[in-house]
Amino acid sequence: MFGLGSEDTRIRRQLVSVLHSRPIGIVIGSASGVAVAAAALASNPPSVLRWTLGLMALFAASRAISSYGSRSLDNGFGRFLRRTYWMGARGYAATAGLAAGLSLVVSDHAHVQILLIGFALTFGAGISIGNACRPMVTLAQMSLTLVPIAIGALIVGSIPLLVLALVLCALSIALGVMTMNIASTLVDQQRTSLESEDLAAQMQEFARTDQVTGLANRTGFEVKARELFSTVAPDKVLALLWIDLHRFKDVNDTLGHETGDAVLIEVGKKLDGCSPGGAVVARFGSDEFVILAELDNRKELDGLANKISDILEQPVNIFGHRINSGAAMGVSLKDDSVESLDRLMQHADLALYQAKLAGRGSVSFFNESMTRDLLRRTELEGELRGAIQRDELSIYFQPIIDLASGEIRAFEALVRWFHPTKGEMLPQEFIPVAEESGLIITLGNWVTRQAAKVAVNWPDHVRLCVNLSPVQIRAPGAALGILAAIREAGIDASRLELEVTENLFLDDDAETALFLEQLSLEGVQFALDDFGTGYSSLHYIRKYPFRTIKVDRSFVSVPGVDKRNDAIIRAVASMGETLGLDIVAEGLETAEQVRSVRSAGCTLGQGFHFSGAVPEHMARKLLDDETACRVPTRLAG
Numbered sequence: 311m312f313g314l315g316s317e318d319t320r321i322r323r324q325l326v327s328v329l330h331s332r333p334i335g336i337v338i339g340s341a342s343g344v345a346v347a348a349a350a351l352a353s354n355p356p357s358v359l360r361w362t363l364g365l366m367a368l369f370a371a372s373r374a375i376s377s378y379g380s381r382s383l384d385n386g387f388g389r390f391l392r393r394t395y396w397m398g399a400r401g402y403a404a405t406a407g408l409a410a411g412l413s414l415v416v417s418d419h420a421h422v423q424i425l426l427i428g429f430a431l432t433f434g435a436g437i438s439i440g441n442a443c444r445p446m447v448t449l450a451q452m453s454l455t456l457v458p459i460a461i462g463a464l465i466v467g468s469i470p471l472l473v474l475a476l477v478l479c480a481l482s483i484a485l486g487v488m489t490m491n492i493a494s495t496l497v498d499q500q501r502t503s504l505e506s507e508d509l510a511a512q513m514q515e516f517a518r519t520d521q522v523t524g525l526a527n528r529t530g531f532e533v534k535a536r537e538l539f540s541t542v543a544p545d546k547v548l549a550l551l552w553i554d555l556h557r558f559k560d561v562n563d564t565l566g567h568e569t570g571d572a573v574l575i576e577v578g579k580k581l582d583g584c585s586p587g588g589a590v591v592a593r594f595g596s597d598e599f600v601i602l603a604e605l606d607n608r609k610e611l612d613g614l615a616n617k618i619s620d621i622l623e624q625p626v627n628i629f630g631h632r633i634n635s636g637a638a639m640g641v642s643l644k645d646d647s648v649e650s651l652d653r654l655m656q657h658a659d660l661a662l663y664q665a666k667l668a669g670r671g672s673v674s675f676f677n678e679s680m681t682r683d684l685l686r687r688t689e690l691e692g693e694l695r696g697a698i699q700r701d702e703l704s705i706y707f708q709p710i711i712d713l714a715s716g717e718i719r720a721f722e723a724l725v726r727w728f729h730p731t732k733g734e735m736l737p738q739e740f741i742p743v744a745e746e747s748g749l750i751i752t753l754g755n756w757v758t759r760q761a762a763k764v765a766v767n768w769p770d771h772v773r774l775c776v777n778l779s780p781v782q783i784r785a786p787g788a789a790l791g792i793l794a795a796i797r798e799a800g801i802d803a804s805r806l807e808l809e810v811t812e813n814l815f816l817d818d819d820a821e822t823a824l825f826l827e828q829l830s831l832e833g834v835q836f837a838l839d840d841f842g843t844g845y846s847s848l849h850y851i852r853k854y855p856f857r858t859i860k861v862d863r864s865f866v867s868v869p870g871v872d873k874r875n876d877a878i879i880r881a882v883a884s885m886g887e888t889l890g891l892d893i894v895a896e897g898l899e900t901a902e903q904v905r906s907v908r909s910a911g912c913t914l915g916q917g918f919h920f921s922g923a924v925p926e927h928m929a930r931k932l933l934d935d936e937t938a939c940r941v942p943t944r945l946a947g
């Protein structure tokens with residue numbers, strides 16, 4: 311009932327430590343024992359009692375000393391005292407009881423008898439309170455104290471002493487029962503409190519752990535990272551590596567969450583395995599991992615970043631699927647300007663942003679210019695949002711000319727933003743911001759709708775070219791949005807040509823293919839824009855239904871100066887002819903360039919030589935002039 315199993319030693323230790331936490335009881339108990347023994351000895355008792363009293367005083371003193379020493383000494387002697395403490399305690403109880411019992415038998419000094427019996431009884435009762443958590447100890451010590459008195463009383467045999475013996479028996483039983491009750495209550499309470507402590511610790515651990523990978527989650531990371539941040543040695547390098555898996559969402563969407571989780575577990579293991587000892591490795595959000603590591607020097611950090619990048623580039627095999635995870639990584643270092651962990655994380659986040667822009671497998675280290683870029687981007691994003699709402703954007707049209715006949719074959723719709731105070735903003739500057747913020751979806755849909763409404767009034771043979779960003783294509787219902795714009799304007803789908811760049815195919819996914827297929831079936835045409843600046847892979851040209859390839863203007867050099875450019879244009883043009891594709895030479899600024907690309911085999915041309923992008927009414931005028939004289943007019947570019 312009150313016994314504590316070996317697994318409960320933790321509870322026993324706790325209770326004993328409570329007992330010993332206030333040693334004042336032991337000190338008073340020992341000091342009073344010495345005083346009682348001295349007072350009794352002063353009455354010159356018979357020698358057997360004298361010896362017993364002497365021993366009692368010795369045990370009392372040793373108990374006080376060993377109680378003090380066992381708490382304050384952390385050496386071998388302290389451990390010896392802790393181990394032998396119980397002997398002093400039992401000896402003290404036994405000699406106090408023996409002295410009281412003997413005094414009844416061998417002494418006729420009433421005051422000494424009262425002193426010794428009174429002390430022994432008080433001591434016995436005190437033991438039962440002090441050791442309430444250890445009933446067996448209580449019973450043993452109480453018996454050692456009370457039994458000799460009872461025996462002495464029985465030996466003397468007088469009626470009062472016989473009653474005393476009986477009372478002592480009854481008292482022992484009563485104290486024993488009370489002690490056991492108290493003990494079981496204390497043990498229950500202690501167990502409950504320890505269980506709730508354990509539960510609280512388990513819950514805390516749970517709240518700090520990522521349940522998929524078993525790594526720390528954001529909360530767990532912050533707790534451990536703050537500690538590492540504040541204790542890092544001054545001659546070490548503390549680095550934060552923030553890793554973002556490449557297009558992990560697609561794995562989840564196409565192969566299911568179970569596969570996605572398995573990829574995360576695998577990546578978690580890889581990262582944990584290659585991180586140096588003591589590093590904090592955590593998973594943030596769905597596909598982001600963070601490592602905070604203390605390293606010897608910058609070289610070691612470079613090595614670690616490259617190693618992680620290489621490891622994540624290697625495909626993982628999950629449930630028979632070969633999955634190419636790959637990742638972008640931002641790295642920041644703790645230096646004098648980084649006063650907190652939050653700042654270090656902010657820096658790594660900014661560096662990650664740059665790495666993501668640079669594409670899969672990129673590693674970017676933080677530098678101050680990234681903070682300035684962020685401020686500029688945030689400001690620009692706010693302004694662009696306002697500009698869209700206030701209808702401050704407009705669409706200009708740049709003609710695309712048939713190089714054989716000189717006729718306008720198409721107009722490319724190019725967005726223009728005239729800022730009320732800053733003047734004209736360049737698309738190269740604000741289109742990337744619109745893409746990052748998702749504003750491009752609203753913006754792109756607006757351009758398609760507006761441009762289609764304009765183009766419906768042009769002659770039927772003039773196409774409308776609209777630039778399409780990969781972000782727009784991945785937005786839900788992208789194809790439907792475009793079809794709705796065509797229908798709303800009432801323009802024939804085959805007159806719309808969507809310009810996409812090779813970036814769209816870097817992730818060669820099913821979504822893109824479906825988008826192109828859906829619109830192609832409706833008759834919409836596609837052009838591969840800025841050809842030559844990306845991977846220039848012929849694979850895309852074969853796989854997707856392009857009607858046009860636009861050779862980037864960087865290939866249109868001064869004719870004859872760069873022979874390689876000429877050769878490339880010639881090769882692309884000849885491929886176009888074979889495959890029945892239109893080849894547009896972009897950025898034609900001079901008549902010489904026009905002649906050159908025409909002789910190279912390009913069918914169409916676009917550039918300031920013919921016209922820059924012009925507002926709607928000017929585009930209309932170009933068409934009207936053409937109808938009037940059938941010669942392309944040269945306008946200012």
Ligand code: C2E
Nearest residue numbers: 724725737738741757777778779897898899916917918919
């Ligand atoms: P892009 O699609 O390659 O468009 C052609 C760019 O080349 C246009 O710049 C055009 O003004 C410029 N250009 C045309 N002829 C010449 C020339 O002879 N010499 C030189 N140096 N440049 C010439 P713009 O309008 O600044 O647009 C830049 C890029 O911004 C576009 O490149 C396109 O990728 C993007 N963009 C523009 N409008 C839109 C839009 O409505 N939606 C999307 N998603 N992107 C757009």
Ligand code: MG
Nearest residue numbers: 722777809839
């Ligand atoms: Mg374009």
Ligand code: MG
Nearest residue numbers: 839840860896
């Ligand atoms: Mg282009």
